[in-house]
Amino acid sequence: MGMTMTQKILAAHAGKVTVQPGELIEAHLDLVLGNDVTTPPAIRIFEEAGLETVFDPNKVVLVPDHFTPNKDIQSAEHCAKMRRFAKSHDLDHYYEQGEPGMGVEHVILPENGLVAPGDAIIGADSHTCTYGALGAFATGVGSTDLAYAMATGKTWFRVPDAIRVYLTGQLAEGVTGKDVVLHLIGQIGVDGALYQSLEFAGPGTEVLSMAERLTICNMAIEAGAKNGIFPVDAKTVDYLKQYAPQRYAEQNYTIHQADEDAVYRQTITIDLAQLRQTVAFPHLPENTRETGTFEAIPIDQVVIGSCTNGRLEDMRLAARWLKGRTVAKGVRLIILPGSQRVYRQALEEGLLAVFADANAVISAPTCGPCLGGHMGILAAGERCVATTNRNFVGRMGHPKSEVYLAGIPVACASAVLGRVAGTDELPD
Amino acid sequence: MNIHGKAFKYGANVDTDVIIPARYLNTSDPDTLAGHCMEDLDPDFIRTVTKGDLIVAGPNFGCGSSREHAPVAIKASGISCVIAPSFARIFFRNAINMGLPILESAEAAQSISTGDQISVDLSTGRIVNETTGETFQAQPFPPFIQKIIEANGLMGTLKQD
Numbered sequence: 297m298g299m300t301m302t303q304k305i306l307a308a309h310a311g312k313v314t315v316q317p318g319e320l321i322e323a324h325l326d327l328v329l330g331n332d333v334t335t336p337p338a339i340r341i342f343e344e345a346g347l348e349t350v351f352d353p354n355k356v357v358l359v360p361d362h363f364t365p366n367k368d369i370q371s372a373e374h375c376a377k378m379r380r381f382a383k384s385h386d387l388d389h390y391y392e393q394g395e396p397g398m399g400v401e402h403v404i405l406p407e408n409g410l411v412a413p414g415d416a417i418i419g420a421d422s423h424t425c426t427y428g429a430l431g432a433f434a435t436g437v438g439s440t441d442l443a444y445a446m447a448t449g450k451t452w453f454r455v456p457d458a459i460r461v462y463l464t465g466q467l468a469e470g471v472t473g474k475d476v477v478l479h480l481i482g483q484i485g486v487d488g489a490l491y492q493s494l495e496f497a498g499p500g501t502e503v504l505s506m507a508e509r510l511t512i513c514n515m516a517i518e519a520g521a522k523n524g525i526f527p528v529d530a531k532t533v534d535y536l537k538q539y540a541p542q543r544y545a546e547q548n549y550t551i552h553q554a555d556e557d558a559v560y561r562q563t564i565t566i567d568l569a570q571l572r573q574t575v576a577f578p579h580l581p582e583n584t585r586e587t588g589t590f591e592a593i594p595i596d597q598v599v600i601g602s603c604t605n606g607r608l609e610d611m612r613l614a615a616r617w618l619k620g621r622t623v624a625k626g627v628r629l630i631i632l633p634g635s636q637r638v639y640r641q642a643l644e645e646g647l648l649a650v651f652a653d654a655n656a657v658i659s660a661p662t663c664g665p666c667l668g669g670h671m672g673i674l675a676a677g678e679r680c681v682a683t684t685n686r687n688f689v690g691r692m693g694h695p696k697s698e699v700y701l702a703g704i705p706v707a708c709a710s711a712v713l714g715r716v717a718g719t720d721e722l723p724d
Numbered sequence: 725m726n727i728h729g730k731a732f733k734y735g736a737n738v739d740t741d742v743i744i745p746a747r748y749l750n751t752s753d754p755d756t757l758a759g760h761c762m763e764d765l766d767p768d769f770i771r772t773v774t775k776g777d778l779i780v781a782g783p784n785f786g787c788g789s790s791r792e793h794a795p796v797a798i799k800a801s802g803i804s805c806v807i808a809p810s811f812a813r814i815f816f817r818n819a820i821n822m823g824l825p826i827l828e829s830a831e832a833a834q835s836i837s838t839g840d841q842i843s844v845d846l847s848t849g850r851i852v853n854e855t856t857g858e859t860f861q862a863q864p865f866p867p868f869i870q871k872i873i874e875a876n877g878l879m880g881t882l883k884q885d
């Protein structure tokens with residue numbers, strides 16, 4: 297029986313020729329990630345077990361990003377604990393606020409050259425699945441997994457079945473990777489891919505930029521998936537060349553391809569040309585509707601950023617739609633570049649000036665409002681359009697607030713018009 | 725390993741926010757977390773649960789965030805096992821990793837009621853409802869996972885090695 301890309305990567309990391317769906321394996325890991333929410337409990341577990349060393353100080357990555365710059369004393373204590381651990385274990389990849397490589401974890405790991413095709417990666421954060429965009433296997437776990445993997449460089453997996461998502465055609469103007477993934481989740485539901493991989497395939501994959509692939513894989517978990525993964529093509533290799541020059545030069549990566557006779561539970565075909573700007577209504581990412589198909593919904597806030605849409609391409613796209621326009625009266629637009637590198641580049645390209653001219657608030661790179669942490673919490677009854685990935689009850693603040701998920705163009709149009717809207721409603 | 729206790733029965737899609745509300749996530753102390761376990765869904769739970777009791781629920785138990793506070797709270801409250809037709813993926817991992825036994829059985833999940841006396845043999849997956857006399861067969865854990873549960877969680881296996 298043929299294997300999927302995911303199954304091949306898992307087999308390679310378990311030292312096996314083949315694996316079967318459902319099989320339990322122990323796999324070696326190329327990278328282990330934690331953040332300021334999940335790492336402090338993992339450190340406690342690590343220390344209570346009497347462990348003294350990490351398996352490889354070059355492969356344990358710790359990122360303070362959720363409640364940073366520290367929002368309160370409790371957050372400061374958590375970050376301090378993580379910083380001490382990183383120092384005492386001599387970790388190469390601990391990214392302090394303001395350093396060139398710092399930012400939101402899933403934005404910076406690819407940017408810092410820490411992800412390459414064929415890698416097996418776990419992170420104590422459910423959106424670790426983002427890295428599938430580069431043809432790696434990556435999935436989210438809990439703090440005990442993190443502690444165990446920091447010590448051993450290994451973890452256990454149940455080998456997943458897969459759904460093949462076959463993409464054809466090209467996206468229309470103003471339609472983005474976010475619309476692709478929202479459409480997919482709307483179609484299969486929030487548990488539509490439970491325990492399974494989402495394996496993207498078809499000619500449509502090649503027309504999507506790396507930024508769009510990262511956005512799509514980021515939200516695989518929102519369909520319940522274990523991981524999402526894209527085939528490796530020329531764009532992936534170009535990305536590697538730019539962001540991971542050393543691994544590229546050493547050819548230190550492996551391109552796995554799904555077998556011709558790989559078995560999928562089902563194949564879902566999406567013609568990219570048919571997709572329209574899409575919004576996920578409260579309170580589940582599966583509640584999707586196309587813009588123009590609902591009544592006017594007035595809003596109080598717009599958030600642009602996060603590990604879903606906080607990359608340089610997203611900032612450029614936001615500037616394209618905001619240039620020469622201003623935010624509607626009574627609406628707050630908060631823009632969070634996803635990393636220090638993105639921030640600096642946006643500054644150099646004049647994008648931040650466009651945002652300031654539009655009356656946006658420009659924040660330091662942080663998760664902030666995405667998880668209802670800080671930097672834009674909603675009051676009871678307030679509505680927000682966000683380029684983030686979850687709109688559960690209370691996700692961005694008060695349990696009686698509402699989050700509408702969308703891509704960058706819809707977020708910009710909504711900020712300018714003061715209601716949930718597509719770009720075709722913008723005046724010229 | 726044998727389990728014996730009374731059942732608490734809940735519905736489908738019990739999410740991690742209901743198991744332990746987000747407002748208590750700024751601590752990771754198991755006893756503090758246990759003190760708030762299930763409080764938004766069943767305020768009586770924490771007052772009536774006794775060591776060894778079981779939670780029996782509908783499909784997709786533990787959906788939502790990846791935080792381990794949810795299985796930590798359940799285990800520290802005294803619950804010895806959760807039975808449901810299916811579990812959300814990261815909850816499934818977290819529960820096993822910290823040595824909280826969970827069993828998938830749609831039949832048992834459907835027919836057990838709150839207050840029933842239940843016994844479970846984890847090595848065979850056999851579930852007995854002593855109140856009604858019914859028995860159910862869940863898939864037992866493979867040896868690899870049984871070893872984790874018996875070591876009281878993933879870190880326990882590390883100590884043994």
Ligand code: SF4
Binds near residue numbers: 401402423602603
């Ligand atoms: S930006 Fe949001 S979804 Fe992404 S890691 Fe941060 S909190 Fe999680």
